[in-house]
């Protein structure tokens with residue numbers, strides 16, 4: 738993508754989406770690559786982009802929406818400044834991740850998948866990335882914090898609320 742194209746995407750995300758998809762083949766096999774491309778550029782896939790993607794790929798908006806909601810890594814909202822990604826995988830669950838989730842939800846006063854009202858912090862469910870030896874874990878803007886216990890999760894949430902980098 739050229740610098741001019743990048744500027745267009747950032748200045749006017751919706752018109753830029755068509756530009757982003759310029760080189761994408763108009764077929765359903767390009768659905769996930771298209772969603773990843775848009776999310777890579779914008780940080781999320783705006784709802785308003787769904788009909789544009791559907792038209793480009795010769796499918797329905799419902800098919801696009803279904804794919805977005807199926808793949809947990811694709812988001813429909815801008816990400817929070819700091820995202821706490823909670824692993825929902827089996828090894829983490831066996832080691833008590835559900836209690837960590839509850840603790841973080843309680844401290845931050847948000848449910849999984851939500852952001853604080855100021856969009857500073859958010860909780861997001863993610864799948865196992867293969868680092869199960871550190872279970873149970875969360876990832877803070879991609880940085881793994883492993884072998885967590887409930888007390889540490891509460892401290893993490895409080896520190897983040899207080900604006901302290903964990």
Ligand code: FES
Nearest residue numbers: 824826829865869
């Ligand atoms: S199950 Fe959580 S990292 Fe594998």
